[in-house]
Amino acid sequence: MAKSIKLEPKIILNSNQLKLTIHRLAYQLIENHNDFSNSIIVGLQPRGILLAKMLHQIISQKLQKEIDFGILDHSLYRDDLHLKNSIQTLSENKMPHNIENKNIILIDDVLFTGRSIRSALDALVDYGRPRDIELLVLIDRKLHRHMPIQAKYVGKTIDSIDSEKVNVSLQNPIEESIVYLTQTNHPSQEP
């Protein structure tokens, strides 16, 4: 792996802002999904899981009920498998038994080229035919899309250049979390 150039990281969201943002996203979801009786929160492997779990926890507490939760791995559906850019290992898939006609909220940390989300959509429909699929991301790097994909819920939209890397360091409790931008000396490898 190429080494990062030593530059001061630029903070995008500090822990206070992150807390507010995640709670705001949770309330936006409640606004649109009411009691979540027909909705499933789905975290995307690997980096969407923790954010999805945080949102799931906030919403479950708010609504005083357990809402459906899933974990989705898209590595077998990537569009670059034949290029052998990197060795893929599968991560856990843990989807609810039935997603037919459900409202799915797909959750990832950073929306960059949109390729992960495209493969996640393929992975998702192999479990059944949801009624609709929405996308929630913490950070939207809006200038770098390679696919016609947009998030419905966005924590923060940022302008960034290709060689910058968005680092989402989520921790539970959230007080130790931070989102920051670093400069690398190679174009970003994020899918």
Place this chain on the structure above:
Amino acid sequence: MNHKHLLGIKTLEAEEILTILDQAVQFKEIINRPIKKVPSLRDITIANLFFENSTRTKLSFELAQKRLSADVLNFSASNSSVKKGETLLDTVHNILSMKVDMVVIRHSSPGVPIFLSKHIDASIINAGDGTHEHPTQALLDAFSIREKFNSFKGLNVAIIGDIIHSRVALSNIFCLTKLGANVRLCGPPTLIPKGIEALGVSVSYDVKSTLEWANVANVLRIQMERADAPYFPSLNEYAKHFGINKEMLDTFGKDTVIMHPGPINRGVEISTDVADSDQSIILDQVENGVAVRMAVTFLLAQNRSAV
């Protein structure tokens, strides 16, 4: 795992075996979905070359490949030009000219997969070579054992029956000893190779004390087709002294897990009431075989450019 081929368990590290088993867990989830297929290996063509008969292994490999969306060619020696005198290498070279990326091969001669790996570019999976190795069977056996016991450390596994002709036994010995299980072989002295203790296993000629010791009993088939000399007086005699039946198992007062790689000779090495009992995980082994072969195929497909 950084191998181009899967020629045997002997050359794998314990960690690599565990990687395969861990990946197989994820693939097992896939084959239990409503849509049991992923598009991952659309760019790969795999030839299944079976120079020896097979039911389970052949179907299991084919299904695993299809679940991964690979293109599949099936070849059986019995209805091919091998009968007209074509050599093994000529046959394989001709098949590979059709742009095949991976070869799954079963052959009655030990060492055929290793020989081929020195002459062709494609990835090779050994699906059983004579009395040598059957690595995917050992991996699916290990996977099935781990599902039951979670760990191999200190687990007592007995392999009972025709050890000397069995590639399943040899691959299982390599696999289980690497993973930290205690392995004991049991059968008539004529069917256990002399000096096999050097592989880190113990040997017993008494099936009752072996079963009493074991957490798992992997019962092997008596291979009549490989037996070129009389190893025991008769099948009845074998069943009487080494066959496993429910009545015998019940006397130990514990639930020994019973495995068998198939095909079963019912009433010879294992009785029907044992094969079909709750203690038997024979059919789980078959299901797990597909998941394990998907994992192996996927991992090797990604390593195709490796040396």
